[in-house]
Amino acid sequence: MEENKVASANEEMLNIKGLVVHYETEDEVVEAVNGIDIVINRGKAHGLVGETGAGKTTTALSILNLVPDPPGRIVSGEITLDGQRLIQFKELTEEKRAELEEKGAWAPSEPALTEREYEHIRGNKVAMIFQDPMTALNPIMPVGEQIAEAISLHQNLDKKAAMERTREMLEMVGIPGIRADEYPHQFSGGMKQRVIISMALACNPSLLIADEPTTALDVTIQAQVLDLMHELRDKFNMSLLMITHDLGIIAEMCDEVSVMYAGRIIEHGTLEDIFDNACHPYTQGLFNSIPNIEDRKTELRPIRGLMPDPANLPKGCAFCPRCDYAMDTCAGRKPEKVWLSDTHCVECHLYQAGDTRRKL
Amino acid sequence: MSNNAATAAPAESLHKIYKRKSQLRDVWHRFCKNKMAFVALCILAIIVLAACTADLFWDYEKDACELHISEKLQHPSREHLLGTDEVGRDILCRLVYGARVSLKIGIGAATFALVIGCILGSIGGYYGGKIDSVIMRFTDVLLAIPGLLLGIAIVNAFKPTVFYMALAFGISYISKFTRIIRSSILSIRDQEYVEAARAIGAKDSVIIFRHILLNCMAPIFVQYALCIGTRILSVSTLSFIGLGIQAPTPDWGSMLAGARAYIRGNAYLVMGPGVALLLTISSFNIIGDGLRDALDPRLKK
Amino acid sequence: MSNNTENRDILLEVRNLKKYFKRSDGFLHAVDDVSFALERGKTLGIVGESGCGKSTTGRAILRLTEPTSGEVIFEGTDITGLTKSEMRKMRAQMQIIFQDPFASLDPRQTISQAIEEPLRLNGIVKNKDERFNRVIELMEIVGLAERLVNTYPHELDGGRRQRIGIARALAMNPKFIVCDEPVSALDVSIQAQILNLMKKIQKDQGLTYIFITHDLSVINHFADDIAVMYLGRLIEKAPTEILFNNPVHPYTQALLSAIPVPSIHSRRKRVTLQGEVGSPINPKPMCRFASRCPYAVKTCMQSEPPLAEIEKDHFVACHLHN
Secondary structure (H helix, E strand, O other): OOOOOOOOOOOEEEEEEEEEEEEEOOOOEEEEEEEEEEEEEOOOEEEEEOOOOOOHHHHHHHHOOOOOOOOEEEEEEEEEEOOEEEEEEOOOOHHHHHHHHHHOOOOOEEEOOOHHHHHHHEOOOEEEEOOOHHHHOOOOOOHHHHHHHHHHHHOOOOHHHHHHHHHHHHHHOOOOHHHHHOOHHHOOHHHHHHHHHHHHHOOOOOEEEEEOOOOOOOHHHHHHHHHHHHHHHHHHOOEEEEEEOOHHHHHHHOOEEEEEEOOEEEEEEEHHHHHHHOOOHHHHHHHHHOOOOOOOOOOOOOOOOOOOOOOOOOOOOOOHHHOOOOOHHHHHOOOOEEEOOOOOEEEOOOOOOOOOOOOO | OOOOHHHHOOHHHHHHHOOOOOHHHHHHHHHHHOHHHHHHHHHHHHHHHHHHHHHHHOOHHHHHHOOOHHHOOOOOOOOOOOOEOOOOOEHHHHHHHHHHHHHHHHHHHHHHHHHHHHHHHHHHHHHOHHHHHHHHHHHHHHHHOOHHHHHHHHHHHOOOOHHHHHHHHHHHHHHHHHHHHHHHHHHHHOOHHHHHHHHOOOOHHHHHHHHHHHHHHHHHHHHHHHHHHHHHHHHHHHHHOOOOOOOOOOOHHHHHHHHHHHOOOOOHHHHHHHHHHHHHHHHHHHHHHHHHHHHOOOOOO | OOOOOOOOOEEEEEEEEEEEEEEOOEEEEEEEEEEEEEEOOOEEEEEOOOOOOHHHHHHHHOOOOOOOEEEEEEOOEEHHHOOHHHHHHHHHHEEEEOOOOOOOOOOOOOHHHHHHHHHHHOOOOOOHHHHHHHHHHHHHHHOOOHHHOOOOHHHOOHHHHHHHHHHHHHOOOOOEEEEEOOOOOOOHHHHHHHHHHHHHHHHHHOOEEEEEEOOHHHHOOOOOEEEEEEOOEEEEEEEHHHHHHOOOOHHHHHHHHHOOOOOOOOOOOOOOOOOOOOOOEOOOOOOOOHHHOOOOOHHHHHOOOOOEEEEOOEEEOOHHHO
């Protein structure tokens, strides 16, 4: 799978439209994701950056319909993977639709596939790696077996062929094939994460979702793992959704960035758009508050306050209470998405469509 | 240091303003939210109340112990709400007096086991090493002896009074408490907040009591409640086979034993003590669970 | 290692500190012959990756873990020789802030109880009401609202919990605080808040810090001097500016280059280390970094390099730079 100049009309690998996910418990409703759009093209890497509680992991789980239900529920949205619909809007009668529109409620959605069909996609077309390599591997099974399991679930290979492929995959991530019979506890953290990567890539997925894959690793090991992911991405022309809070990793690995806050994508653009021309006060605040090893003179300027409780979001813009540029409209009305250029969009009352100048 | 309103206000009043609302009230509220636990507590309260006020309604000697053969085996009526037993005594009366015995032994045994278990478990768990080994071997020995047989042995060696029975049934449960407390301490001992306490200069005793034991309260209380329940069952068992509480002292176990020969046609004879045992033991169990949930400040509903 | 300590106000001196743990297969050299001196009012950053021994060093200095050998001289007194009760009295002057703001607080204590405890236990303030006032004062210093006095740790977010930890450490007016990864468990935007707070407190109260972290980008805003550790040994120590501008030890170079920079114009060339970290159990008498070092030569496999001063205040343990 060298180059993918497929004559398919669709360059889009993943298209998420208007995704809304809630966690509903007895006491409260946690609005984890509140209407986001993400488009990832074939072979591209998309970074989803935000802090804890922004809704990034929930977004990732929704793609594969893995949001724990109950209490989680995909309320609305449409997710399409390489032309195939994963989550679709429900068919509604005209009057029901009008009723909902009047109430201002979200258009309801439902899973578009059966569980069996989802299972067919998971690990096969879309692979996901999580943050903690310590708990992602079964401690009582040799790693080779775990990788082979993933392979035999999706491909019609006999046992011997599956083990062959397993060893190939391990070598590809830099682990000697003979270690396939060892148990997870015999590997270090970095190596475990590599095993997980090889498991994820065993079936040549078109999309890899990586949720904070290196947060638990040491910095020099992180460098190794990121290099590996970069190399493999190029080799397989795989799309990547990289979820992280670390802007440095985004700068290294991604082509496009979406900044998430309180369940909404408040800014999106190419690397240049975000790193050189961040428009949203939150994005700029993030850059100001993180230490930059190459720019040591500046003082750290933290964002005051805390992220809002997702069970209790404020009426207007969710960032307003912490924003130094807040205006009167901000507290009362949620900002709409505004396109500043072909690639750069932002949700902020400070901007109108076509504004290219930063107002910060 | 800093000149703020806090230091300007008289020292006393500030403290009173922030007088911490009692932790006990918090626990109580959480406990009451649990309907089953609350009901169980009420049932138990009724039983205890009845046991304490029995003398208001009956005379112990006359109603609970003396034989009234002429009135034997009467079905429940207005005069004898639960009927009379095989020698004519009012069953309800005996039930209530029997509660006293059961509760005394149950709570006595459980408390004895708890206190000894706490001491042994804390010392063993916190200090480890040889002390721990000795204590653990001691509890192993205790575990090797079946509780009921130990009870029979002690009761035969001494007198079958409430005190010795409580002692006997308490001893057999020490091991359980010791192990539970010891494992709780082991799991907490290496937590960072224990280290933090040491860093601010706390002595070992303070660390063990304030930081470790109090944080193990949940399993201890659950076990305590369960323990009372099982002790009551053990006493009744022993009395049922005739080796426990001796006649004429009323006890639920011996009431059941006496009723055995007459069950056919007189089902009411076993209903009383049977239901009493069921309610009491279940209530303790449910209260134990309820306490555990109410005591953990981290458990959200 | 001798240090030019005469004309400086040295608060703490650590000499040949060792901490070995006995394991079934040998001795784990967690801290192996670490020495340095710390000036009053300054911050020393100890950096390294997991397993390098930095946390153990911090705890050994405070004798929360007993050192296997070596001396810790605090204001002229060797505290390794003190008895248990003498050490308890010493603790008021040397405190610690922990990494995990949840695990380091007793879940059964309210904020005020947690902050009050050191005052109560050490008899610093005997009157209950005065103690309470001091608690409020401390809460204000660390930026905790008065109304939070009766809340429990689990009701608060990580940033606030860490402030409780800081308030607790400050309660006894210490001279010296070991900060063990104090912001690693916090969200990015909260990290900056806490770091700024700690810096301000240091200035206001003339504190001396040892700041332990794996995050070099954080340390650069905070420390005056930095010591880099690897597998229990101190392999480079220099003032911050010098370390970042001119890292000498190959490990330091690799470490600095591995940090992802949040900028798309970074010109940095990355040195990716091969292989895995060696084992700290019964290490052989050779440079512990040799197996991964791109510049290793024969001498590196044969003996441990001593820590040598290559320029003023810049120490390196490397055979190539002796």
